Amino acid sequence: MIGGGIAGAAAALALRQEGHDVTVYEAHEDPEGDVGAYISLAVNGMRALEKLGCLAEVQSAGFGVPRMRFSTAGGRRLGDVPRHRREADPMHSVTLMRGRLVSIMRRAARAAGAQVITGERLLGMTETVDDVTAEFSSGRRDTAELLVGADGVHSTVRKLIDPSAPRARYSGFYAVAGVSSTPSADGGVWNLTYGRNGAFINITLDERTQWWTAQVADPVRPDLRSIDDDAWKQRLRQLYPETVPSEVLAGTTRLFGSTLMHVCDPIRTWHSTRAVLTGDAAHPVGVAQGAAMAVEDALVVAAALRVAPTIHAALEIYDVERRPRISKLLKHADDSRDSKRPGPVKRRLDVVKMRLMLPFYERATGYLYDYDAAVSGERISA
Numbered sequence: 603m604i605g606g607g608i609a610g611a612a613a614a615l616a617l618r619q620e621g622h623d624v625t626v627y628e629a630h631e632d633p634e635g636d637v638g639a640y641i642s643l644a645v646n647g648m649r650a651l652e653k654l655g656c657l658a659e660v661q662s663a664g665f666g667v668p669r670m671r672f673s674t675a676g677g678r679r680l681g682d683v684p685r686h687r688r689e690a691d692p693m694h695s696v697t698l699m700r701g702r703l704v705s706i707m708r709r710a711a712r713a714a715g716a717q718v719i720t721g722e723r724l725l726g727m728t729e730t731v732d733d734v735t736a737e738f739s740s741g742r743r744d745t746a747e748l749l750v751g752a753d754g755v756h757s758t759v760r761k762l763i764d765p766s767a768p769r770a771r772y773s774g775f776y777a778v779a780g781v782s783s784t785p786s787a788d789g790g791v792w793n794l795t796y797g798r799n800g801a802f803i804n805i806t807l808d809e810r811t812q813w814w815t816a817q818v819a820d821p822v823r824p825d826l827r828s829i830d831d832d833a834w835k836q837r838l839r840q841l842y843p844e845t846v847p848s849e850v851l852a853g854t855t856r857l858f859g860s861t862l863m864h865v866c867d868p869i870r871t872w873h874s875t876r877a878v879l880t881g882d883a884a885h886p887v888g889v890a891q892g893a894a895m896a897v898e899d900a901l902v903v904a905a906a907l908r909v910a911p912t913i914h915a916a917l918e919i920y921d922v923e924r925r926p927r928i929s930k931l932l933k934h935a936d937d938s939r940d941s942k943r944p945g946p947v948k949r950r951l952d953v954v955k956m957r958l959m960l961p962f963y964e965r966a967t968g969y970l971y972d973y974d975a976a977v978s979g980e981r982i983s984a
């Protein structure tokens with residue numbers, strides 16, 4: 603595995619379950635990384651984690667968020683729908699710190715017998731018919747039957763498999779996250795306010811603590827490194843004068859930092875003969891499904907390796923199995939990103955669109971939660 607984030611740790615666990623020898627090479631020592639301060643796992647991701655034996659630990663490291671509400675900048679409620687699940691599903695989406703999730707999964711991978719080596723950055727790879735050799739910046743080399751590129755949105759493995767593959771680019775949004783001590787009675791609700799300058803999300807942990815993320819629309823890629831915490835607080839208060847965001851921002855006790863958000867054109871080539879992409883390396887998706895998709899990928903790669911006569915055949919099965927689902931999700935993510943772009947006329951049209959669409963939300967998104975990677979594994983086996 604190249605990359606020890608969610609996709610790499612999940613693939614390590616899934617392949618260990620099938621009895622493969624696994625080594626994970628991760629560039630950073632620290633699992634916190636800079637991708638998303640906290641993330642939500644949709645129920646399809648939770649069910650995939652259950653297959654990997656991590657469900658209980660992930661549930662106890664985070665908190666369940668059963669509902670989500672959408673509001674206009676003026677505070678008018680547009681809709682209240684189940685969060686990342688079907689209404690009747692007793693399993694709830696869980697929100698937790700991303701670093702915590704990666705720590706749990708890396709620990710589980712080690713406990714399952716995978717070697718996890720940190721501080722090693724992949725630079726190159728050489729494939730033959732029989733094996734693939736990874737080359738690292740330290741000079742280290744390692745040869746295996748299969749290389750899994752789980753190295754994120756700016757994947758090196760993607761470029762090595764196909765030098766003409768699209769590169770991730772700035773999406774026109776950046777995210778800033780923090781914790782606020784603003785009181786709220788809305789426990790277990792993910793609230794999204796469409797603000798003048800993007801979208802503002804706040805989730806109530808308990809009656810005195812809220813986690814928030816401001817997704818700021820800014821067409822010109824900003825330099826986020828030069829901004830300190832006080833300057834952020836000031837800037838965000840100007841960007842989000844709307845009632846709910848300004849109240850939550852005023853009670854901020856801690857900032858988690860800021861992250862540029864990226865998009866990538868669809869990546870046509872997910873594998874070569876002995877290397878394959880999973881997670882964001884293959885398909886940065888958005889709409890809070892990236893983590894879930896990375897875990898699903900892992901289960902499907904493992905199932906395909908179990909049944910296929912050759913590694914290359916397994917990688918073809920993986921592509922055929924995952925491609926339609928990811929393509930459908932990418933379309934859905936484009937629509938969601940577009941609804942957060944500002945502009946007074948567009949915003950009014952978006953509000954009308956949301957009001958029409960929200961009653962059918964479950965019908966539109968249910969396909970995401972119905973997928974069971976283990977069932978798809980069984981289908982592959984059949």
Ligand SMILES: Cc1cc2nc3c(=O)[nH]c(=O)nc-3n(C[C@H](O)[C@H](O)[C@H](O)COP(=O)(O)OP(=O)(O)OC[C@H]3O[C@@H](n4cnc5c(N)ncnc54)[C@H](O)[C@@H]3O)c2cc1C
Nearest residue numbers: 605607608609629638641642724753754881882890892893
């Ligand atoms: C602001 C924000 C909020 C988000 N919120 C959500 C959410 O709520 N729900 C959700 O599901 N998803 C969310 N996401 C997306 C989610 O974080 C990603 O989809 C997920 O982290 C992808 O996991 P990954 O393992 O594929 O990639 P990453 O998490 O990026 O992991 C890749 C790993 O590979 C390592 N690496 C990179 N290059 C090399 C190399 N050359 N050699 C060795 N190691 C390397 C990196 O250090 C990293 O640890 C969010 C993303 C952002 C930016």
